[in-house]
Amino acid sequence: MKLAVKDAMRCVGCQSCMFACSRRSGNAGLSNTCIGIKSAGGISRGYTVIVCRSCENPPCANVCPTGALVPKEGGGVRLISSKCIGCGLCKDACIIDAVFWNEQDDKPVICVQCGYCVEYCPYEVLELIKDKKGVSHDGE
Amino acid sequence: MMENDTLSKVLYIDLTKKKSFVKDRKDLFEKYLGGTGVATELLLEECPEGIDAFAPESPIIFAVGPLTGAFPLASKTCAMFKSPHTGDLGESHAGGRSAIAIRMAGYGAIVIKGKSELPIYLSISNGKVLFKNATTLWGMKDGSIAARVMRQTEGGEGLRAIFRIGLAGENMSTFANVTTETYRHFGRLGLGAIFGSKMLKGLVISGKQMIEVTNKKAYRAMYDKIYNMATESPLMKKYHDVGTAINIKSLNSARALPVKNLQMSSTDSIEPVTGEEIAKHHLARRVACAHCPVACIHLAYLREPYDDDPYFYKTTPVCYDFELIYSLGTMVGITEPKALLKLIDIVEQVGVDAMSMGVVLAWITEMLEKNKITKEDINNINISWGDAEGYIKLVKYISKPTTDFLKACSRGVSYASSVYGGKEFAMQFGKNEMPGYHTGPAGYLGFLIGARHSHLDNGGYSVDQKDLVKVDLSPEQVVDKLLDEEAIRQILSSIAVCFFARGIYGLDLVSESIKLLGFNYDEKQLHEIGKQIHLNKYKFKMREGFRLEKLEIPERIYETVDPTGKITKEFINRGLQYAENLIN
Numbered sequence: 001m002k003l004a005v006k007d008a009m010r011c012v013g014c015q016s017c018m019f020a021c022s023r024r025s026g027n028a029g030l031s032n033t034c035i036g037i038k039s040a041g042g043i044s045r046g047y048t049v050i051v052c053r054s055c056e057n058p059p060c061a062n063v064c065p066t067g068a069l070v071p072k073e074g075g076g077v078r079l080i081s082s083k084c085i086g087c088g089l090c091k092d093a094c095i096i097d098a099v100f101w102n103e104q105d106d107k108p109v110i111c112v113q114c115g116y117c118v119e120y121c122p123y124e125v126l127e128l129i130k131d132k133k134g135v136s137h138d139g140e
Numbered sequence: 141m142m143e144n145d146t147l148s149k150v151l152y153i154d155l156t157k158k159k160s161f162v163k164d165r166k167d168l169f170e171k172y173l174g175g176t177g178v179a180t181e182l183l184l185e186e187c188p189e190g191i192d193a194f195a196p197e198s199p200i201i202f203a204v205g206p207l208t209g210a211f212p213l214a215s216k217t218c219a220m221f222k223s224p225h226t227g228d229l230g231e232s233h234a235g236g237r238s239a240i241a242i243r244m245a246g247y248g249a250i251v252i253k254g255k256s257e258l259p260i261y262l263s264i265s266n267g268k269v270l271f272k273n274a275t276t277l278w279g280m281k282d283g284s285i286a287a288r289v290m291r292q293t294e295g296g297e298g299l300r301a302i303f304r305i306g307l308a309g310e311n312m313s314t315f316a317n318v319t320t321e322t323y324r325h326f327g328r329l330g331l332g333a334i335f336g337s338k339m340l341k342g343l344v345i346s347g348k349q350m351i352e353v354t355n356k357k358a359y360r361a362m363y364d365k366i367y368n369m370a371t372e373s374p375l376m377k378k379y380h381d382v383g384t385a386i387n388i389k390s391l392n393s394a395r396a397l398p399v400k401n402l403q404m405s406s407t408d409s410i411e412p413v414t415g416e417e418i419a420k421h422h423l424a425r426r427v428a429c430a431h432c433p434v435a436c437i438h439l440a441y442l443r444e445p446y447d448d449d450p451y452f453y454k455t456t457p458v459c460y461d462f463e464l465i466y467s468l469g470t471m472v473g474i475t476e477p478k479a480l481l482k483l484i485d486i487v488e489q490v491g492v493d494a495m496s497m498g499v500v501l502a503w504i505t506e507m508l509e510k511n512k513i514t515k516e517d518i519n520n521i522n523i524s525w526g527d528a529e530g531y532i533k534l535v536k537y538i539s540k541p542t543t544d545f546l547k548a549c550s551r552g553v554s555y556a557s558s559v560y561g562g563k564e565f566a567m568q569f570g571k572n573e574m575p576g577y578h579t580g581p582a583g584y585l586g587f588l589i590g591a592r593h594s595h596l597d598n599g600g601y602s603v604d605q606k607d608l609v610k611v612d613l614s615p616e617q618v619v620d621k622l623l624d625e626e627a628i629r630q631i632l633s634s635i636a637v638c639f640f641a642r643g644i645y646g647l648d649l650v651s652e653s654i655k656l657l658g659f660n661y662d663e664k665q666l667h668e669i670g671k672q673i674h675l676n677k678y679k680f681k682m683r684e685g686f687r688l689e690k691l692e693i694p695e696r697i698y699e700t701v702d703p704t705g706k707i708t709k710e711f712i713n714r715g716l717q718y719a720e721n722l723i724n
Contacts, residue, residue, distance in 0.1 A: 012435035014428035015240075015298075016212065016367070023363065026356030028210035030244055030299070030348040038298030042288065043322050043427055044439060044457035103266075104350060122371045122433045 002075065003035075003051045003113050006127040011047040013037055020120035021111075034100040034111040049125060052076065052098040052111035060090035060099050060108075069110070079110045141170055142658040144352050147206055147248035150182070153262065153269055155338050156196060156254030160269040165249070173659065174205035174248055176231065177634035177673045179220035180680065183229075186251055189683055193224035193330075194312065194337035196255035203249040204239040205636030206657045208431075210351055211363060212370050213641040215239045215429045218633055223329040224337075225314040225496075225552055226571040228684040229677055230329040231592050235429035236321030238345075239636055241301035245347030255338045261304070262343035263294055274341035281307060282489040284322060286341060296346025304342030305332040306491020308539040312336045313550040315496035315573070316539075319488070323437055323459040324429065327493040328572065328593045351657075359656050366644065366653070371433050375643040379436035383426075384462035385415025392470075394605075394703040396579045399470045400525050401502035402567055402696050405578045409475040413465050418477055424457065429638070436461075436640060442481040458485050466576025467498025472505065473525030483528045483535070490539035495594075496552055499573035500538065501531050503553045507562050517545035554692070564695040570686075578697070580604030580704035582618045585715045588691055589619065589723075590626060591677040596639050599625035608704040615715035623722065627670030634673060678723055688720045 015037050022033040036050035054076030061069040061077045068083035069090055086106040091099045100109045115128035141147060148166040153159075168178045179201045186199040200221050207214035217238040223230030242250065245264055252262075259274040272293075277286040283306030290302050301320050309316035309332030316332030317325045326332075335341070353359040370376055378386055388410065391397040395405040411417060422440035429437070439457045446452040458481045468483045469475060487494050505523055507513045515521070519537050523530035541547040548556040553573060557566035567574045569587035575594045577583045579601045586600020603621055607613055613621075628647060629639065635654060637645045645653075647663040654661065661669065678686075697707055 012426055012428040012433075013430070014433045014435060015430045016433050019209075019212075019431055022350070023360065025350075026359065027353050028351035028359070030209070031350035033348070036298050042284075042291070044425070046425065103348060120367065120433075123435075 001113050001115060002054050002129050003111060003115060003118070004127055004129050005049045005051060005125065007125055008049045009046060010123045011037060011049055011125045012123055013039065013043065013047045014122075016120045016122065017117035017126060020117045024114070024116055031102050031104055032109050034098070034109045035117050036097065036100065050096060050098050051126070052113070053096065054111070054113055059093040059095075063089045063093040065089065076113060077110055078112075079108060081107060084108065141166065141206065142352060142354065145206075145657065146246040146349065147174060147204075147243070149247050150249045150251060151247045151264070151269070153250065153252045154254045155252065155256045155260070155271075155340060158256075158271045162247075169206075169248055170659075172669065172673060173631070173634040173654065174208075175203050175216070175218040175634040175636040176220075176630055177669065178249055179203040179218045179231075180673060180676045182249060182251055183220045183222075184676065184680055186253065187222050187680075191222065193222040193227070193230075193334060196338070197253060198222055198334065198337075200252040200331065200334055200338075201249065202238075202242060204243045205634060206654055206659060208239045208636045209243040210353070210359075210657060211366050211653055213366070213432050213434070213644065214635060214637045215431050216633065216636045216638050217242060217326075218636065219318070219326045219331050221331055221334050222684065223314075224312070224333050225330040228681040228686040229591065230331060230334075231677070232317075232326040232328055232331050233633060234318070234320050234324045234326045235432070235638060236324035237299075237301040237430040238303065238320045238324070240430040241299065241345045241347065243351075244299065244349050245345050246349050252338070252340070256340065259339045259341050261290060261341045264343060264345040265296055265300075265347060277341050278310060279307070283307070283319060283491045284489065287319070287322065290342060290344050294344040296344070299348050300344055300346030302342065302344050305335045305340075306489060306539070308490045308492040308550070309333055309336040311540055311550070313492055313539060314555075315493040315552055316491055317493050319491055323427070323439070325493070328496065332491055353656060355656060362653055362656055366649070367433065369644045370641070373644075376434045376640070379640050380434050382415040382419055383436055383438045385418060385438065385460065385465055387415070387462045388465050389414040389416065391577070391579070394579075395701050396577060396703050397470055398466060398567070398574070398576055398578050400473045401471065401499075401506050401565055402578060402700050403506075405700050405702060407470060407475060410470070412477050413469050413475050413480055415462070415465075418460060418465070422477060422481065432638065434640070440481055442478060442485065444478075444482075456481075456485055458488070460484060463576055464494050467495045471498045471502045471576070472531060474528055475526070476528075479526075479528035483531055486532045486535050490535060492535070492539060493573075495575055496573040497535060497538070499567050500549050500553055500556070501534060503557070503562065503566050504534065504549060506565055507560065510562070512561050513545060517543055519543060519546070563692060567694055567696065569693070570691060577601040578700065578702050580608045580702050581615070581707045581711045581715070582608055582622065584693075584697060584707065584712060585615070585618055585719070586622050588693070588712075588716060589622065589688065589719045591630075591674055591681070597629060598622050604704055608706055615711050616718045619715050619719045619722070623674070623719070626674050627667055630670040630673040631666050634669075675723075688716050688723070691716070
């Protein structure tokens, strides 16, 4: 399964997806969100929706010096928190800014493609796509 | 409240010394929840009695609530200050990302005092307050440009709120506002002027902290309950679809919509500026406040050709809603949508309250018609009902006044009419310009005795439309209803819930949801706290010289037909007398 942006033009910037993602931990706030909504240069121009594209050869994992980010079969990465030293190289390596940061833990938060956020997008901006290994999808 | 919740952290900022510190104020938050309740207490603490609203010691207070960042629809920031417009309580609420950003930055309230010797803006993140030089941003004709510079200079994209003032705030027009996220406002009562008096151009705040919850299962269940009500129940549909502008048509048919300075209460030419028609021809996008799925903010795109090049267009996004269509539309006789959008746009650029500005423009038009002023008083421009071009010039002049008359107008119609006459048609209540509801006596009593500033802050217009059009209520019964509703709304604004969501957040749901964040109050207790907060506000108002018996009421409200036919001096006076006894 892969999280994808179906139609960013429908995004109203309510950030319900961001709060949902963080709420998976059971707590409120935004510390654990790994989805980002920001204006595309001012609200009137709409929003940029940032989700992890679960790359098949993930640059974030490639630069991790401690092996804390492990590429998954079919794309994306898994974080082994105990191995992470919080150097932030993964964050810099992701050119779409989809490696988010938990400031309290000083470690990255990585999308696990669970699709919880999709359930809290009232405007169908996001979708979870069934994705066979090696088959690319047309999500942004 | 929860042990680790940072809600009780109050950030105190001194603009004179360029210093800040944080103090834990559990005492206030546990007693008054947050938002309005806490901000009122901070104002009573921080604002010296009888002080000039523009003095350095005059404080600006922002407060958010326990539900902010935890549940949807709780994204309002309450601003509290001494109003330079009325001389007593200044309270204004705004959404956007303001409340979420303050809460996620790790604060429940911010107190700003002092005065900078040069223009500055504040940058608040990661527990630090930076004082940034805003000299280059001062004096820009369009406030959105200053915001753009702050956006490009500061970090925290997607998580930050950007507050700023425009020219009117810099020039201390007493109805200047503070704009956040381009289209949301701390409007009414002049917070923008206080920013200007402190040489504070704006502030940027961001954060993304966690709010720890003990009962995680119950929290998620409660979240889903509220979220589903917000997205699926009909309660929010009105705001979600056409938006508040849907009321234009119905209030016009009911003869409750002020037209041409309330000389009339309906117009035959309303159709092009009804919410439905504007949506059909001009609506381009709907956007939301942070953590609110409703998306009630309606943006129209105004496309104007340049005169000197037929294939060159200026396309401007303009935010509209009911109050703007009233104040900058029907109140000044404009019922052509493009003209209306152009006038709204200039009001946004200079950063003034749209309702107050519309009422000021309407009053000036009538003053000129009645030969109480001359064209020289308004820099020799031509203005007339429905002429947006004239009003656009006038808005600019009022925001940067050059004549004595325009200077007086930059202080609102109450002050201007006390100097130049025309009080009988200066549409103010408690020195604040009227909102667009000529619904009946309960609405007016609400404006007069309510602790805040607008139709939405008390139930008056609703009592008119639901009750008084059908049955008779005594003035005393109306006042009882108003005060009862006020208590509930104080609670909503203390937990920082948007009043549009009042149908969802009944006191029972409030009690259940705040319990998950460590506040144990039942419905009855909440009602009592609400009453107390309302009284605390009155304490501040009275301390600063507010008296119900001193209120001046424009004769015009008794002359223009309304849906109830019950707006009489006797009704209003009896209501005021009764309220005075209760409040005293």
